[in-house]
Amino acid sequence: MSKKTDFNAEKFFLALSDRTRLRLLNLMQDDEVCVCFFTEVLQSPQPTISRHLAYLRQAGVVNARREGKWMHYRIVDPPDARAAQVFREIRAWLSEDPELRRDRERLARVCCAPKLPLALRDAPRPLSLVSIEKRPATS
Amino acid sequence: MSKKTDFNAEKFFLALSDRTRLRLLNLMQDDEVCVCFFTEVLQSPQPTISRHLAYLRQAGVVNARREGKWMHYRIVDPPDARAAQVFREIRAWLSEDPELRRDRERLARVCCAPKLPLALRDAPRPLSLVSIEKRPATS
DNA sequence: GCCACATATTCGCAAATGCGAATATGTAAA
DNA sequence: TTTACATATTCGCATTTGCGAATATGTGGC
Secondary structure, eight states: OTTTOOHHHHHHHHHSSSSHHHHHHHSSSOOEEEHHHHHHHOOOOOOHHHHHHHHHTTSSSEEEEEEEEEEEEEEOOOOOHHHHHHHHHHHHHHSHHHHHHHHHHHHHHHHHHOOOOOTTTTTTOOHHHHHHHHSSSOO | OOOOTTOOOHHHHTTTTSSSHHHHHHTSSSOOEHHHHHHHHHTTTTTHHHHHHHHHHHHHSSSEEEEEEEEEEOOOOOOHHHHHHHHHHHHHHTSSSHHHHHHHHHHHHHHHHHSSSSGGGTTTHHHHHHHHHOOOOOO
């Protein structure tokens, strides 16, 4: 029904006009992220997260990739060059927001914690955080 | 109830998530513009235009200035420097949209027309267009 | 004061949205 | 195929939004 190319500005801004969705995008800043980490970091029910991710997908600002049972979401740049530039600047702007900063820290903490919350024992971690996690101890 | 400084991103994006409001902002690109021209160019009922302008005002993206019976609206940059940068880029991006281009042309035509539509005989024109209008004939 | 005019706000209602609860789908493993 | 688990979608329902119609407000001129 809708083609890849029907990216429009109103839909784009509507996707960004909700705090939950901004928080989700913020967590994908550096990497694709598995849905289970979104629910853990935002402390929101899974259907809520899923619905907001669907919203972002339909607006064309994220892609989903399946890996076994897990779904990874990543930011995708809009086809139009100026729109892509705008989107990058928006992300840079938002990343300074205090709550969003805390969210990213929380994601890092959750991923690197030696004792993961029960549900996340085998969940695939965001790549950038895995590399931190696997860094040899400074001893 | 709400202070000048409570500019937030969600509200900002929500303000931009509607075609009518994007068209309004686009018409203010170069100058402040009188409400009567908005209704003329967009061909929408006055209360609709007024409501959307109020929306933009509450989001902190435009200011209103009264001049006698007329109200002039102009774009105002957000207090945060990065937000302001983002807003400028957004406007540059949008100004390439075909419909928005046509709207600006239509505004120029309406303002410069020797026979103004009945209601706009005495309406104050946007400054940049007035200067075009008053340019001496090339004869 | 009254009137005319530009713009803003209110009101009522139809349509859209958001959310929790329940259910469905897709995948892996036994 | 059955089970378990991660994620997506559907369903009801309460809340919000958008719009036209009507009305209110602010201003200038008489």
